[in-house]
Amino acid sequence: RLKREIAEVMAEIDKCEYSESFVFDSKEAERNKGISIGRKKFNMDPKKGIEYLIENNLLAHTPEEIAQFLYKGEGLSKTAIGDYLGERDAFNINVLQAFVKRHEFSDLNLVQALRQFLWSFRLPGEAQKIDRMMEAFATRYCHCNPNVFISTDTCYVLSFAIIMLNTSLHNPNVKDKPALDRFISMNRGINNGGDLPSELLGKLYESIRNEPFKIPEDDGKDLTHTFFNPDREGWLMKLGGRVKTWKRRWFILTDNCLYYFEYTADKEPRGIIPLENLSVRVIDEPRKQNCFELYNPNSRGQKIKACKTDTDGRVVEGKHQSYKICASSIEERDLWINSIMASITRDPFYDIVAVRKKKVTSSTIYSKL
Numbered sequence: 001r002l003k004r005e006i007a008e009v010m011a012e013i014d015k016c017e018y019s020e021s022f023v024f025d026s027k028e029a030e031r032n033k034g035i036s037i038g039r040k041k042f043n044m045d046p047k048k049g050i051e052y053l054i055e056n057n058l059l060a061h062t063p064e065e066i067a068q069f070l071y072k073g074e075g076l077s078k079t080a081i082g083d084y085l086g087e088r089d090a091f092n093i094n095v096l097q098a099f100v101k102r103h104e105f106s107d108l109n110l111v112q113a114l115r116q117f118l119w120s121f122r123l124p125g126e127a128q129k130i131d132r133m134m135e136a137f138a139t140r141y142c143h144c145n146p147n148v149f150i151s152t153d154t155c156y157v158l159s160f161a162i163i164m165l166n167t168s169l170h171n172p173n174v175k176d177k178p179a180l181d182r183f184i185s186m187n188r189g190i191n192n193g194g195d196l197p198s199e200l201l202g203k204l205y206e207s208i209r210n211e212p213f214k215i216p217e218d219d220g221k222d223l224t225h226t227f228f229n230p231d232r233e234g235w236l237m238k239l240g241g242r243v244k245t246w247k248r249r250w251f252i253l254t255d256n257c258l259y260y261f262e263y264t265a266d267k268e269p270r271g272i273i274p275l276e277n278l279s280v281r282v283i284d285e286p287r288k289q290n291c292f293e294l295y296n297p298n299s300r301g302q303k304i305k306a307c308k309t310d311t312d313g314r315v316v317e318g319k320h321q322s323y324k325i326c327a328s329s330i331e332e333r334d335l336w337i338n339s340i341m342a343s344i345t346r347d348p349f350y351d352i353v354a355v356r357k358k359k360v361t362s363s364t365i366y367s368k369l
Helices: 002-044 046-055 063-072 078-085 090-101 110-119 127-144 152-170 180-186 198-210 330-343 348-368
Strands: 232-239 246-254 257-261 271-274 279-283 291-295 307-309 315-317 322-326
Touching: 002 046, 002 078, 002 232, 046 078, 063 078, 063 090, 078 090, 078 127, 090 127, 110 127, 110 152, 110 198, 127 152, 152 180, 152 198, 180 198, 232 330, 246 330, 257 330, 279 330, 291 330
Parallel strands: none
Antiparallel strands: 232 246, 232 322, 246 257, 257 271, 271 307, 279 291, 291 322, 307 315
């Protein structure tokens, strides 16, 4: 009796822990979804994206919190980051200063610091925005390296000279490539009327000549419009096709297709499943709960028409005869099933061909018998 009572108590404890865990997971899933929407809004309109995140209590309305969000940059367009940081509003300027403070430039030469800084966003095209951002950079660099330049003005002017040198040396349209002596001559008198050491300028010149600046691609926008307002999105577990292991993937349902990504910030999906002539149903899996399956009801045993990105980056045909997917709860599973059912399309020609194939196959088997 005592063993039975202990077992009942332990069962109640497990039930409570599962319930608390489910509530936590649901809140976390809802928060992640809100942040994902905020990122997409930011990529289309940085100001509105930040406003959405603040209004939904997903981001604190402080320069430090917003700067950290931009510095982390997960899923954000670096062009949009640059546009937001370059705005002249007092609050945006405070965010810019907080953003620059996230960079640690100590013991880096000026080219190394510029490489780090210019990779964290894409410089906007407006001169006034560039001026504010480079001014903030120069101030931060001199703070981290107090004994390199006499003033921030020196750092500011030399930073622009380095950016211009990068363009002159590596832009194929520039035929007249400046030599080291010309670079040194161009920067005479910028150190509060004095000259910078030729050895310092020589090292900076060689660094740029050997390796150009890497300019961030205009990322975040190519898939933004496709996935901006999906029918449904969230984390699910997917069973592998060739290797039967369960892996966590970020799924997006939109435009009658199911996309899945390894990470929410990925620019390209790992797989695309067109929801054409497919069906979806609840299934029981021995190792997982709350599972459902995408399958082709008319062509059992054949691979579903889909594609995936291979390990070497090539897009190849999918190898699944069905897709087995696991949700975090029964409610989440049913929501996904209903959304997928509403997105499935029917091609009558596909059904006609499937019926004909089935008929031909049956006839062949009958004739052999």
